[in-house]
Amino acid sequence: MSTGRASKQSPAPRVALTGMMLESNAFSPTASEQDFRNLYYLEGGEILEEAHSDASPMAMEMTAFIRTMNATGPWEPVPLTFTGCSPWGPVDHAFFRRTVERLTDRLREGPAVDAIYVANHGAMVSTETPDPDGEMLEALREAVGPAARIVTTLDLHANISERMVRASDVIVGYQTNPHVDMYERGEEAACHLRGMLGGTSDPKSALVRLPLTPPSVTLLTAAGPYGELMDFGQRRRRERAGAILNVSVFGGFVFGDTPKNGLAAVVTARRHQAEARVLAQEIGERAWNERERFVRDLTPIGDAVADARENGADPDADSGREPLIFSDAGDNPGGGGGGNTTELLAALAKSGARRVLYGSFFDPALAAEACFLGLGATFSAVFNRASNVPFAQRLELPARVVALNREPFVGRRGIYAGRRVDIQPSCALELGGPGGITVVVISKRFQSADPMFFEHLGLDVA
Numbered sequence: 001m002s003t004g005r006a007s008k009q010s011p012a013p014r015v016a017l018t019g020m021m022l023e024s025n026a027f028s029p030t031a032s033e034q035d036f037r038n039l040y041y042l043e044g045g046e047i048l049e050e051a052h053s054d055a056s057p058m059a060m061e062m063t064a065f066i067r068t069m070n071a072t073g074p075w076e077p078v079p080l081t082f083t084g085c086s087p088w089g090p091v092d093h094a095f096f097r098r099t100v101e102r103l104t105d106r107l108r109e110g111p112a113v114d115a116i117y118v119a120n121h122g123a124m125v126s127t128e129t130p131d132p133d134g135e136m137l138e139a140l141r142e143a144v145g146p147a148a149r150i151v152t153t154l155d156l157h158a159n160i161s162e163r164m165v166r167a168s169d170v171i172v173g174y175q176t177n178p179h180v181d182m183y184e185r186g187e188e189a190a191c192h193l194r195g196m197l198g199g200t201s202d203p204k205s206a207l208v209r210l211p212l213t214p215p216s217v218t219l220l221t222a223a224g225p226y227g228e229l230m231d232f233g234q235r236r237r238r239e240r241a242g243a244i245l246n247v248s249v250f251g252g253f254v255f256g257d258t259p260k261n262g263l264a265a266v267v268t269a270r271r272h273q274a275e276a277r278v279l280a281q282e283i284g285e286r287a288w289n290e291r292e293r294f295v296r297d298l299t300p301i302g303d304a305v306a307d308a309r310e311n312g313a314d315p316d317a318d319s320g321r322e323p324l325i326f327s328d329a330g331d332n333p334g335g336g337g338g339g340n341t342t343e344l345l346a347a348l349a350k351s352g353a354r355r356v357l358y359g360s361f362f363d364p365a366l367a368a369e370a371c372f373l374g375l376g377a378t379f380s381a382v383f384n385r386a387s388n389v390p391f392a393q394r395l396e397l398p399a400r401v402v403a404l405n406r407e408p409f410v411g412r413r414g415i416y417a418g419r420r421v422d423i424q425p426s427c428a429l430e431l432g433g434p435g436g437i438t439v440v441v442i443s444k445r446f447q448s449a450d451p452m453f454f455e456h457l458g459l460d461v462a
């Protein structure tokens with residue numbers, strides 16, 4: 001049975017491609033147009049070219065979507081603008097509005113499209129409004145009218161608004177954290193679109209969002225309450241295969257700090273809204289009943305430093321002590337943090353802790369100075385002399401340059417596996433003499449989610 005919307009479809013459906021990807025930490029500095037251009041800002045045919053490159057900075061779901069559309073039948077891509085920024089603060093509102101207006105102008109002026117694929121992150125805020133992702137999707141919907149299909153992929157850290165769901169026919173969220181399934185989600189989005197264009201589905205979605213904003217450290221998917229919730233959602237989807245097209249459970253991004261923050265289930269049924277609603281409700285109730293498990297006790301810096309001191313004071317490997325790993329998760333560049341807070345580093349240095357590896361500290365000015373001084377140089381290292389991040393305090397300590405690097409490296413684990421990581425120039429600084437604290441300083445803001453961040457300087461985390 002075909003639907004009214006699909007019956008007018010041309011043999012080669014025209015599908016617009018776009019996206020504006022940013023995860024905004026509301027407490028970080030403004031993400032400017034230049035910050036987007038520094039990662040990628042692609043127009044028209046450039047998007048299609050990037051989809052055929054093997055080392056593109058472009059979000060992988062767009063590549064997967066384009067390749068899957070190419071493989072599954074005729075289509076006419078209508079590439080508009082696709083841009084992405086490393087996680088940072090709120091997007092400059094004027095740049096955001098300009099970008100959306102360009103998109104809607106081109107959609108209104110050109111021949112009608114049958115569909116739009118939107119690859120967004122979903123946790124963007126602007127300097128003026130809390131829901132630019134919703135604003136963008138709503139504007140796209142208004143530009144193409146109700147007959148065109150809109151398929152949207154989002155990061156599982158997206159903060160979902162009602163209008164994001166209303167404007168999209170299908171929303172597909174990542175299912176893994178750390179994120180390693182972008183390619184699969186892009187493929188899935190293309191398959192959903194083929195189904196809609198072919199008349200085998202006419203999707204209806206339901207959203208349940210809870211007044212529950214989990215900290216990022218409770219949103220891993222391998223285990224714990226969020227992973228179990230994901231598994232539950234996917235199990236239910238399989239049990240209702242055919243009726244339910246997609247189950248996406250969004251943990252949300254607490255530092256987005258918006259009224260639409262909250263763990264959210266978006267369920268898309270093939271045809272019947274009631275089926276989507278029942279399952280979204282069931283997932284929501286389950287999450288709510290488990291809410292205590294999303295509370296995480298943090299370790300005060302004083303306790304962490306005392307533990308580190310005790311561990312490092314005893315170099316005997318047979319002491320039975322396990323190595324310790326501390327994470328200042330609020331300063332994670334992967335979540336819009338500056339990667340340059342100094343509270344923990346200052347406390348460790350003051351305590352005289354030994355045998356500590358610390359990294360990565362984002363400070364291009366300090367890395368450049370170390371390179372200029374050269375290997376073996378001793379100097380007074382000033383951390384954060386040029387930072388514009390409010391939480392990044394200045395810290396000055398005597399240091400020695402013990403390693404230097406001026407090359408990109410290739411990651412070997414998780415999200416960076418096989419990918420080129422360019423953080424150079426980078427260096428290792430030794431504080432407190434040999435066997436003290438060794439700090440890795442990098443020149444681009446990167447999440448240090450790979451042992452290579454230490455190993456590229458000859459440092460062994462084990």
Ligand SMILES: [Zn+2]
Nearest residue numbers: 155156157179
């Ligand atoms: Zn994410």
